[in-house]
Amino acid sequence: MPISVKYKAKNEILQKFPKVEICLKCNTCGLVCPVQYAGFSATETYVNSIFSATEPEKNPNIWLCVSCHKCEEICPYEVKPTEVIEALKDEAFEKGYAPEAIREEINQVLATGYAFPIFQSLHFINRERERRGLKPLGDRNTAEIKKIAAKAGLEGKIAGGKTK
C-alpha cells in the first residue's frame, strides 16, 4: 500500500524541512525503525506519521524517536528523518511542549551534574558503591555547568517553557 501524505499537513512540514519533499514513501525506514513496536508498522510507518501531522511540533509522537539514525542510514534518498524529528523536538522544547520527564532530566543535570536523580537515594547508591570497593559518588562542578548553560541560553528556554 503506497503511503500518501496529507497535503495540508505536507505544506506545513515542507516549509520547515524542504528535504521531506524528496521522500519517496518507499517505507524502507519503517523496516528498521524500533518505534514500529509502539503502534506503527512497516507499512503504516512512524516516519510517515511524523511527516503528515498537523502542527508537527505539538505531535506527541515526536518524543518516541530514540535517535538511533537507522532510518537515515537506510534511506535511499538522504531524507534524514532523524534531523527533522530532532529539529521538531528542539522547537517543541523551546515552546514548552516537551514532556515533564525531559524538563526534569535537564534540571537534574543542572542541579547535580548527573543525569539521574541522586537527591534522596545517594545513601543507597553509595552503600552499593562501597560494597564494590568504589569511592562514594563525588560532587560535580555544578557552578560551572550552570554558568555554561546560562551563557548557552538553556535557562532562558526552561523559564520560557514554564510560563506556557
Place this chain on the structure above:
Amino acid sequence: MNERFAFFRGCFVPVRLPHVEAIAQKVLPEIGITLTNLDEFTCCPEPVGIGINDKMTWLSLAARNLAVAEMNGLDIITVCNGCTYTLRHAQHALNKNKQLRDKVNETISEAGYEYKGTAKVKHFLEVLKNDVGAKRLKDAVKYPLSGLTIATHTGCHILSPREVMEFDDPFDPSTLDDLVTILGAAPADYDMKTMCCGWTLMTYGSREGAYALLGSKLANMKLAKADCMTVVCPQCFYQFDMGQWIASRKDIPRYDLPVFFYLQLLGLAMGYSLQEVGYDSHKVKNPLFEGKIKR
C-alpha cells in the same frame, strides 16, 4: 604496551551499575589500560533527553568535558554508547565548523575552558579492538568460555550516524562478535540483531512498545540457542536485565536470559568468579547458565 586514558564513567554506570564500574577498574588495568579518574568530568550530557532539545548547551557542556581531558593530556575511554555519541558528535561538529567552535569556545570560556580538539574519544570496545588487540586479549584469557553461545547486542548510538561514529557497520556490526569469539565462546546468529534495546523508547514514550520490542529480541536470541547475551552500554544492560525481569511478570514470556557487560565476560574468562564480576547485582539469573561457567 601501557596506555593511559581518562576514565569517563558517565552517570548511569556510577549511579545505577557500580558493579560495571568495578569490573572496568579491575580488568582494564590487567590488560595494560591505565585508568585515570578525573573529578572534573560531568554528565556528557545525555544525548536524547538533553542534546536534542538544546543543541548549544549540549555541545558546550560536551566541549567542556573534552577540554578537561585535553588539559590533563589524556585521551578519553568511555563505558557507554550515549557518552561516546555525545562526545563524538561534539568533536565532529566543532572540528568541521569553525564558527560554531568559536561560539562554543566563547561560551565555555565563561568557566575558563577552551576546546582545542587534541583528545581522542574511544569507547572501550574500540580500545580492546584497536589498542589492546586480539593477541593480547587472547593471552589474557585463562578460562575460555567454550561451549557458551552468546548473543551480542552492540546497541545504536555507537554505530550511527556512521560518518560521525566511524566504528562499525550499523546493519552488520562484527566487532563484538569477534571479541566474544576471542573469549572462546560462539556468537549467536540471531534476527533483529541491530534493533534498539528499547530503553529510550520506554523512558520517553511507550512502555508497551518497548516491551514488545524487548520480547521480540529475546525470543530471537533464544531461537538462536543463546546461553546469555552481552552488551557494551549501561542503558542496554538495564533494559535487558531489569527490563526483562519486570516485563516477564506480565508483558513477555520468561526467557531467563542473563545479560553481561562485555567487560564482565572478559573478567570471567580471565578467571574471576561470577560473584566477582558482579553477577549478584543482576536481576535475571539462570542456574543452567551458571552451570556452564567452568572453573
